[in-house]
Amino acid sequence: MKTRPHITLSLIAWKFLPLLLLACLATPTADVRAQSPNSIAGRTFQLTISSGSFPLASSGSYRFLPSALDSAYAIVPISGSIAASSGTHTYTKTGLNTASLALADSVGGALTVNCTFSTANSGSFVLTRSGGGSQSGTFFLFSGTSPASLAGYTITVIVTSGASPYASTGSYQFLPASSGSTYNIVGISGVANSSGTYSYTRNSTMTGYISYNDSIGGSGFTDTLSFDSATTGTLFLRKSTAGGYQTGTFTMAAPTSPSISTHPQSQTVAVGSSVTFNVVASGSGSVAYQWRKNGSNISGANGSSYTISNVQTADAGPYDVVVSNFVGTATSSAATLTVVSQTAPSITDQPVSRTVRVGQAVSFNVTATGTAPLAYQWRKDGTNLVGATNGSYSLPTVGTNHAGSYSVAVNNGAGSTTSAPPAVLTVNAATPGTVVAWGHNHLGQTTVPAGLTGATAVAAGESHSAALRADGTAVSWGDALYGQSSVPAGLNGVTAIVAGYYHTVGLKNDGMVVAWGYNDNGQTTIPAGLSGVVAIAAGNYHTVALKNDGRVVAWGNNDNGQTTVPAGLSAVMSIAAGGYHTVGLKNDGTVVAWGDNAYGQTTVPPGLSGVVAIAAGERHTVTLKNDGVVVAWGLNNSGQTTVPAGLGGVASIAAGVYHTVALKHDGVVVAWGYNNYGQTTVPAGLSGVTAIEAGSYHTVAVVGTGIPAPTITMTSAANNMTLVWPNTATGYQVESTLNLLAPVLWNTETGSFQTGIGTIGMVLPVTGTKKFYRLTKP
Incomplete structure (x- = not known):
């Protein structure tokens, strides 16, 4: 059963047996004139046993807790083998320094004993049972002052022990909801929330009681909580219709008058606009508000804020608010409302027509005069653009769907005007060799440098991007915190470029590797003597290289074994690096992966073969087969490994943190997975793409002059081998060389061509x- 909102005392077990005799003897004191109280009606006193004999406890302590104004009490165990009990008492003052207490106990039956007090607050006692056995120890009389009323008090109860139907431990609060007659019982721990009513009775200066009716216990649930002092004490709680009790402690917080922490502020507004005054206040119980103007109440203005719509000059003046509760009131400082006349808006600089290419950024701007505040609403082809409510409107990555006529309406309370004629946005196809980027741009990673042309490949890191030009130079932009977008001066002869989380890597035409940026894990420290490299890859904090002999070399962070290349691995023709794993593609079309496998990203699907390209995301892996089909596995929390149904004809792939990108042979880009930053929303009209890359939350593409270069695969039978590529790539010839060390000499092969389903072969x-x-194409 859930605990009830009762206040209890710490107790112990003690059973009165019939006809026990309690004699309280004085502890010797220097002041023999100390007076016994005139009455102990309603006061709590505690006995601490120091010695005893059967059948009484030999040690322990218990309390006499008054539960009525004078004659009733509860015996509450504190420690030792003492049982809870109840009974009645009478108090008789026998002299200046002495008094006697007669007790009748419910456990012991018709029990009558006498206790004599020799001082007002404490002393020693001896309890003798007529049938044999005794106890001796000390007593203490509580003398705290109870408050005159608990109306509005917040009472916190901490239960330290108890028995069914109450919780044995837990805590709850009495939270008054009005002037004192209603409250909520809020369970803090181990106690159910409830509600009900209570009343408070102060029977003397020393003690008071709360009687309550609880909604969980039912309409018949009534009991009392006894207070020893004004703010803190111990408690005993018992349900009158059931056994069991709780003991513990309580604290009380007196109710407070309202206090205003934030006052309404003076404002200046124009005629026809709206204005709102606000106040923040707190206090015990329910807080009420009454707004005033010039000291007079405003009808219906009874909330923590007050709004005037369509302000007129007559509304000018001082405003304040009176905040009240059952304890008292507080009045805010006055806020002055100043009302000024308005001038209708007038546009001085109209938006200008623009012509851009797919993937570029564009902005429209307007300048207007008139009484502030001015409100703006941009429109495309006459339809309002959601969220376009500033003096300028920008598109960071333009698609063909953005072409159209743009205008802006400017208004205030005095009138409205619309720009004219509309500004026309013309969108042309992207220029070959340019870079298009979209998605997250918080550090400028999708803001392609103006004038960048001649790009052949791109790279994308966490918050930076890079491009490789046809002349062997590199350009980088975006986050430069660790120098990852600062291309080394004079770097040229670059044939490939990749990006990790905060670092960038380039491969030169002499087979050497160059890296820059974040290096806390050694990811940009090239292994001494490394040469003959034909491919590179970069993970979050590690770097990978493929040598011309088919072997893989990796360095940098190795917390998940991502740089520990499997022993004996050879015949690798392509590599990829994910967040904390690495992938290799062998020349027989099979895949090998190692490193972090928390989401199965290095568990290659059984039977996977015919793979011609690989990519690795943060925690997923993607492959492209020789039939143009994409296969992906690993973490799929955003759908990054769920390949779109029917996707085929893919020429290359890329993977970000939680998204995947595919480039088709026809130059069209398809993307899927996490899209909170628009990284999978390919700009409308984007075509002719020849290269792609995926950063953490952005995507980058190169627009070329033709379709992407096809991928070539090899199969063998008997003494022949067959080189195969997609039949969408026509007009190509096969060339061969004995090694890839500069200078490379390529020779044309003259084997026999053959065609298959969707393929061309030699x-x-x-x-x-x-x-x-x-x-190659001649």
Whole structure:
């Protein structure tokens, strides 16, 4: 059963047996004139046993807790083997320094004993049972002063012990909801919330009682809580219709008058506008508000705020608010409302028509005069644009769907005007060799540098981006906190570029690797003697290189084994690096992965083969098969591994933290997964893309002059091998070389062509000499 809102005392078990005799003997004191109280009606006193014999406890303590104005009490265990009990008492003052207390106990039956007090507050006692056995110890008489009324008090109860139907431990509060007759019982721990009514009786200067009716216990649930002092004490709670009790402690917080922490502020507004005054106040119980103007109440203005719509000059003046509760009132400082006449808005600088290409940024601006505040609403083709309510309107990544006519309406309380003629936005196809970026742009990672052209490849990190130009130079932008977007001066001859979380890596045409940016894990410290590199990849805090002999080298953070290349791994033709894992593609079309596998990102699906490209996200892995189909696995919290149904004809892939991107052979980009920053919303009209990359929460693409270069795969049978590529890539020839060290000499192969379902192939003899092959257009 849930605990009830009762105040209890700490108790122990003691059973009175019939005809016990209690004699309280004085503890020797220096002042023999100390007076016994005139009455102990309603007062609590405690006995502490120091010695005793059967059948009484030999040690322990208990309390006499008055539960009525004078004659009734409860015996509450504090410690030792003493049982809770109840009974009646009578008090007789026998002299200046002495008094006797007659007790009748419910456990012991018709029990009558006498206790003599020799001082007002404390002394010693001896309890003798006529049938044998005795106890001796000390007593203490509580003398705290109870408040005259508990109306509005907040009472916190902490239960330290108890028995069914009450909780044995827990805490709750009495929270008055009005002047004192209603309250909420709020369970803080181990106690159910409840509600009900209570009344307070102060029977003497020393004690008071709360009687209450509780909604959980039912209409018949009534009991009393006894207070020893004004603010703190111990408690005993018992339900009259059931056994069990609670003991513990309580504290009381007196009710407070309202206090205003935030006063209404003076304001100046124009005729026709609206104005709101606010106040923040607190106090015991329910707080009421009454707003005033010039000291007179405003009808219906009874909330913590007061609003005037369509302000007129007659509304000018001082406003304040009176805050009240059952304890008292508080009045705010006055806030002055000043009302000024308005001038209708007039546009002095109209928005200007613009022509941009897909992927570029554009802004429209207007300048207007008139009485502030001015409100703006931008429109496209006459329809309001949601959230476009400033003096300018910007599109960070333009698509063909943004083409149209733009205007803006400016208004205030005095009138409205609309820009004219509309500003026309013309959107053309992206220029070949330019970069388009979209998604999160908090550090400028999707703001492509103006004039960037000649791009052939891109890279994307956590909050920075990079592009590789056809002339072998690199450009980077976005976050530069660790120097990750600061390309080393004079760097040229770059053939590939990749980006980690906060670092960037470039591969030069001499097979050497260059890296810059964050290096706390050694990810930009190139291993000594590393050369002959043909491919690179970058994870969050590690870097990977593929050598021309098919071996993989990795360095940087290795907390999850991402740089521990599997022993004996060889014949690798492509690599990818995720957040904390690494992936390799072997020349037989199979995939190997190692490092973090918390979400299965390194568990390659059984039987996966025919893979021609790989990509790795934060915690997922993506592969592209030779039939243009994408396969993905690992973490899928945002749908990043759920490949769109029917997706085919894919030429390349990329993976971000929680999103995935695919580039089709026709130059169209498809993206899926997490899209809170628009990273999977491909700009409308974007086409002719030749390269893609995915950053943490953004996507970057290169617009080229044709379709993406096809991927070539190899199969072998008997003494022949067949090189295969998609049939959408026509007009290509096969070239080979014996090694990839500069200068590389490529020779044209003259094998026989053959066609398959969706593919073109060339059959060549296996000669036993190692060769590298590529597709080129004459």
